[in-house]
Amino acid sequence: MWQKSINLWLEVRHSLVALAVFLNGLLIFKTVWGMSINLVELFHIQSFSGINWANIANGPWFILGIFLMINAFGLLYRARTAWAVSIVLLLITLVYTMHFYPNLSFSISLCLATLIGLLLLGKDFNRSSATAGGIFAFISFTMLLFYSTYGALYFGDGFHPAIDNLMTAFYFSIVTMTTVGYGDIIPMTEPARLFTVSIIFAGITVFATSLTTVFGPIIRGGLNKLVKGSQQNMNRNDHFIVCGMSILAISTVAQLKQRGLEVTMIIGRPEEEFPLIEQRLGSKCDIISGDSTDNAVLSKAGLDNCRALLALSDDDATNAFIVLSAKELSAEAKTVLAVNDSKNMNRVKQVKADIVLSPQLFGSEILASVLSGEPLDNDKLISMLLNSGHGLFDKT
Template sequence: MISVLPVPASDLSGLSVGFKALAIRGVSQELVGGLLTLLSIGLLWRSRLAWVLTLLMTAASLVMQLLLHSDPNTALVAYSVLLLISLLLTRQSFHRASLTIGTLFALVGILLTMGYGVLGSYVLGKGFSPAIGNFDAALYFTVVTMSTVGYGDITPHTDDARLFTMSLIVLGLVVFATSLTTIAGPVINRRMMSLLQPRKKHMKRTGHIIVAGQNALARNVVKSLEKRGTQVTAIWATAPQAGIEPPDDLIVGDATNSEVLESAGVSQARAVLALQDSDSDNAFVSLAAKDINPDVRTLLAVNDAHNMDRMRRVKPDAVLALPVIGAELVAMALSGEEIKTDHLLDQLLRLG
């Protein structure tokens, strides 16, 4: 059995003043700041769990500033409001639900919440009955409180201890609920898709073409290729909506995720067409595909002509420059120039 040496409360006296000013009134500002910094890494990866946790922690920080401080920090309040608005406006961009990333952030969230509970209950130990005087008792109280079991053998009897216990319960429920949803969500979604589409048989994917994208361009490309007898595997970010006929071979997932590309058989594919609305996503698809299968040919769609040079740095085999061809057609028509087919094709499909 592992024993923990008791640490006198006097050794943590330097923490008590700042902790009482912040932690016991809701959520520690230091904990919020540290967790938001950690979650920013998840936001860079467009993790859905990181987006949810960041939204919740920012909202908690804002509520604490407005309700629990007589003189709230104006700069922090303004920053929190802007961050909340930005998160809500860009919620569609955070769609990755990788089981590995979700599990990692779930464990981090649980450990940070437990650390908050252990430290808080130890510092405020005299506010409980019986008093919490060692880390063993603090850990026990934290686990029992976060799990909402509440045996009642240790109870808060001061205002500071009660407020701290309330914040620990709320944080524990939020972290556990969010973690469970994020980890179980992808598994349940795949199971539901298999139940809703039982008629589709498993496709043998060899020498096929992968089309990543759910917009009109991507759907029309898939239909045209299928009419010509070409084996196509489509990757859509979301499940098909009512009234939209899905392709014969459809995978629902994030095309920038290597696991999704592998499930689409990219190692045996002869080409990958990245036709999504986001130029950055198209670039990531090409990079991920080349990383798995260096011999696969890639074609990227460019939605913003200003990104043409950036897309060339990804070194695709071809770039579909629809904005450029549109501009050339308009210019030729208005100036009375002869429409040159070879020139237009060169502008439309630029070799990387």
């Protein structure tokens, strides 16, 4: 029962953090709606020049709540960008609430607890699909631009010269988000200064991350073509696909390469680190940067023509998802799955990989056999090591 509780916690803890971020956004809505303002009129704008922005109180805070709720959905998919942006937004929310509404003790406590949870579980948010990251980065940048432009109009009287039109507000937002800061518009009041600081922190995270996510791959691809020239696609056939960067994965690739076998590695590291990985392997290797659970990445690695796919990452859940993705893409694909924690063996077996390997369990059984004086032969060793390996290397 205790082990089931632990496994359940490991599976849902990222969802609980996402829910906490979502609740922070809802609390902002609840607080704002409890004040004497008409939020419905916020989006019924006919003419910017004729608006008295002081009548629409707490508008930037309201938009911040929307931003938090959008980021919560990104956290459900363990997006790294959503994790980083959520931390910055929660810091802004915490400072804003403590300064202007110190009596909201529950909101402050929840915000602080959510921040601590995000920081402690940072390793859980490690997914960075290029397509999903680009879409999320675009949404984040758009929301931040709307937040900063509207906030500049709302706090317009607190600047010198005062910001009283949309174009000036847009200009100030871009200049501040990019940390250029020409100094032609200066925040004079305390609220205006705090708002400017929030744009700077959010801009460094969202604006820079958005540009890197969207344009980074394009620039890197262009530079690689310029430096390395056009390269032909690898002929991936009758090879092994190794997923992960664990010690077991590196050692397995090195041993396969020593035996003259073709290997393709799938790792979640940038291409800049490939030389270091090849240095660890001691030889050149066909490496793909991407998510091993992504069908497009598995197809690129040549799953249909491989001899076997080896899921050898440090995380048992990730290994199980890799095998499931491979089986979904190609039911005939042979799969090998490593179990890092022997407690997960029974659960992982349900994935029905062709070979389930547990180095931890294998080592403990060998040690116990040696210490108890039991004889060890090849058949017994293979029986300990593999739960089923029949037909893996059979050729039709």
